[in-house]
Amino acid sequence: MSPLNETHDPALTSWLASANMPGTDFPIQNLPFAVxxxxxxxxxxxxxxxxxxxxxxxxxxxxxxxxxGQAAAAAQVGAQDKLNALMALGINACSALRLAxxxxxxxxxxxxxxxxxxxxxxAEAEYDVPARIGDYTDFYTSVYHATxxxxxxxPDNPLLPNYKWVPIGYHGRASSIGVSGQQFRRPVxxxxxxxxxxxxxxxxxxxxxELELGIFVGSGNALGEAVDMNEAEDHVFGIxxxxxxxxxxxxxxxxxxxxxxxxxxxxxxxxxxVVTLEALAPYRVAFTRAExxxxxMAYLDSDAxxxxxxxxxxxxxxxxxxxxxxxxxxxxxICRTSYRHAYWTVAQMLTHHTVNGCNLQPGDxxxxxxxxxxxxxQAGALIELTTGGKNPIALHNGEQRTWLEDGDSVVLRxxxxxxxxxxxxxGECVGTVLPARTIKG
Numbered sequence: 001m002s003p004l005n006e007t008h009d010p011a012l013t014s015w016l017a018s019a020n021m022p023g024t025d026f027p028i029q030n031l032p033f034a035v036x037x038x039x040x041x042x043x044x045x046x047x048x049x050x051x052x053x054x055x056x057x058x059x060x061x062x063x064x065x066x067x068x069g070q071a072a073a074a075a076q077v078g079a080q081d082k083l084n085a086l087m088a089l090g091i092n093a094c095s096a097l098r099l100a101x102x103x104x105x106x107x108x109x110x111x112x113x114x115x116x117x118x119x120x121x122x123a124e125a126e127y128d129v130p131a132r133i134g135d136y137t138d139f140y141t142s143v144y145h146a147t148x149x150x151x152x153x154x155p156d157n158p159l160l161p162n163y164k165w166v167p168i169g170y171h172g173r174a175s176s177i178g179v180s181g182q183q184f185r186r187p188v189x190x191x192x193x194x195x196x197x198x199x200x201x202x203x204x205x206x207x208x209x210e211l212e213l214g215i216f217v218g219s220g221n222a223l224g225e226a227v228d229m230n231e232a233e234d235h236v237f238g239i240x241x242x243x244x245x246x247x248x249x250x251x252x253x254x255x256x257x258x259x260x261x262x263x264x265x266x267x268x269x270x271x272x273x274v275v276t277l278e279a280l281a282p283y284r285v286a287f288t289r290a291e292x293x294x295x296x297m298a299y300l301d302s303d304a305x306x307x308x309x310x311x312x313x314x315x316x317x318x319x320x321x322x323x324x325x326x327x328x329x330x331x332x333x334i335c336r337t338s339y340r341h342a343y344w345t346v347a348q349m350l351t352h353h354t355v356n357g358c359n360l361q362p363g364d365x366x367x368x369x370x371x372x373x374x375x376x377x378q379a380g381a382l383i384e385l386t387t388g389g390k391n392p393i394a395l396h397n398g399e400q401r402t403w404l405e406d407g408d409s410v411v412l413r414x415x416x417x418x419x420x421x422x423x424x425x426x427g428e429c430v431g432t433v434l435p436a437r438t439i440k441g
Contacts, residue, residue, distance in 0.1 A: 001233055001304050002091070002278035007031075007102045010422045014105045015112045016119075018052030025273075025415060025425025026050040028105050031098050032238065032273040032426070033083055036125045045128045047078035047086065050273055050427070051105055053122050060118035061101075066111045071100035083130050083274070087237040088362035090219040094237065095278055127179050127272035130240070131216060131363030136177060136268070137353060138212075138244060138367035139169040143343040145372035148384040164294050167344040167352045172244070172367065173265035180241075180429045184267035186406060186436040189250040199253060203436035206248035206389065207404040211317050211380030211412060213339060214242035214270050215346055215366040223359040229302040232347035233277055235360065239313075239346075241271035241412045241429035242367055248383055248403075269431035270365075271412070275424065277346075282421035284308035285340050299355060300348045309347055313339040313426075315371060315414050317380065321399055322407035331411045332395045335380055337373035406435045 006012075007029060013020050014028040026032070032050050037043040048055040059079035061067065067075050074097035078086040086094065104111035140146060143163065150158030162168065178184070186207060190199045218237035221227050227235055244264065251263030287309040289295060302309075315338060318331030344352075349366050372379040379385045382403055385393055392400040404410070414426035 001284070001308060002095070002281045004281050005099070007099055007278070008282050008421070010420065012102070012422070013107045014051060015107050015109060016052045016054060016105065018054065019105070021052070023423070024052060025427050026052055027422050027424060028102060029422035030275065030279050030424035031101055032275040032279065033078065033086070033130065034272040034274065035082060035128045035130050036120070036272070038120060039124055039126045045081040047080065047083055048120070049101060050122070054119040055122055055125055056101065056105075056115065057118045057120055061115065064114050064118060066104060066114045067100050070096040082132050082363070083237075084132050084363040087131060087216060087218045088220070091234055091278070094218070094276060098276065098278060129177060129179050129270065130272065130274050133174040133177055133363055133365045134361050136172040136174040136365045136367065137169050138172045138264070138369060139167055139344065139349050140369040141167065141342040141344040141349065142370055142372045142380070144341065144374055144378070145370040145380065145384065148372060148379060152383070152388045164343070165297070167349050169349070169353070170259045172268065174365070176265055177268045177270060177365070180269060180271050180427075180431070182267060182269045183432045183434050184245070185434045187247045187250065187262065187266040188436050188439060189247065189262045190253055191249040192253045202439065204247035204250055205403065207433060208246045208248050208382045209317065209380075209404065209410050210244040210246055210370040211315055211335060211337070212242040212244050212371060213313065213368040213414070214240045215349065215368070216240065216274055217350070217360045217362060217364040217366070220361040221354055221359055224357040226357060227351055227354040229300065229305060229347055229351045232350045235350055236277055236346060238274040238276040239280070240274045241414050241426050243269045243410060243412055243429055243431055244367055245269070245431065246381070267431070269429055271427050271429035273427045275426055279424060280311055280313070280416065283312045283416040283418065285310045285312050287345050296348065300351060302347070305345055305347050309345040310342065311339050311416075312418070313414050313416055315339065315380070315412070318411035318413065319395065319401065320409045320411065321395065321397075321401070321405070323399060324397055325409070327397070329397060331409065332397070334385060334393055335378060337371055337378035337380060339368070339371055341373045342368060342371060404433050406433055408433050
């Protein structure tokens with residue numbers, strides 16, 4: 001696990017004034033990674049690091065000669081159009097780059113003049129998916145989400161017996177994962193209307209969100225070589241926000257017996273910025289289980305995971321309707337929760353994924369599953385917030401929502417803050433629903 005070090009010092013300030021502003025997601029204590037270029041340009045995408053309201057261009061940094069040794073080599077690799085090669089270097093190289101950049105960006109740094117020429121305003125940038133995602137696996141790590149969903153279908157037995165023993169996941173579709181700003185058409189497919197004897201075909205009527213975190217794999221493991229719990233986080237590059245959109249009516253008809261398919265593969269949206277586990281070190285919390293629940297099996301257990309394997313990441317879902325947008329109104333908050341409530345940790349997900357010898361590769365993405373908290377106002381999906389569509393949500397402008405409508409935009413936000421540590425954030429993850437494509441009759 002990444003220990004606390006000088007980069008976490010809450011007293012650190014940067015020569016870039018916007019990095020010192022209260023409430024910024026990107027103070028000098030964060031330094032997350034993304035892939036970007038200037039908006040509307042034909043420039044090559046390249047790696048960048050967020051600092052305040054700017055992006056430190058790693059390609060420009062590499063050319064400047066400001067960095068040396070392992071940090072310089074990591075910056076050169078990070079200047080590519082995707083971050084896979086940087087991820088593959090492992091946590092030591094990424095940590096060395098983050099430390100060097102932290103020192104160079106601090107107030108009074110001798111490197112200020114050189115690095116000022118390497119900055120690009122975030123307002124002038126556009127982003128791409130940070131890595132070539134070879135494989136995407138979505139887990140189901142919130143016991144509250146699993147219980148809330150189970151109550152709707154199995155009131156007397158909401159939680160299946162395997163849930164508290166094994167991290168459950170399914171393999172999703174990597175090709176339809178897009179970066180924040182993604183717009184997608186309402187999916188179409190087969191559904192079985194209530195009381196019908198035959199399915200119908202048409203646009204989804206129960207389009208939903210899923211508030212998740214995405215975990216990017218760093219250095220991989222060889223086929224046949226399982227990753228031990230004590231080494232699991234050494235194979236993690238960082239965490240981003242993830243909205244795994246879901247077509248609930250399509251899902252209800254198709255998911256037996258092999259699980260989600262067309263209900264999930266039409267779009268998933270991630271935030272551009274990937275926050276390293278090192279940056280999240282001040283926000284680790286103990287991983288605990290409720291009294292009476294089974295403790296994890298030995299291969300999913302470690303002293304480090306019990307003492308600090310969970311993260312207290314605050315999460316919020318905002319919904320902006322077309323009416324709000326036309327009126328110049330901001331999105332309405334419909335959910336607030338924390339990642340600390342997850343039933344399985346990052347290390348447990350990665351270890352379980354490899355225990356049978358599965359080889360993870362740099363840039364692979366693991367989804368946390370919907371991160372609902374213990375109360376209904378902390379539910380990370382409309383199917384929970386509206387109790388399966390029975391209780392619409394009232395929005396601040398007088399509108400209501402049961403399921404997503406065409407033109408709706410969903411905004412995910414994440415941040416960490418506590419006394420004695422600098423607040424850091426993940427930026428935003430925004431996606432917008434477009435009308436379904438025309439169906440030939």
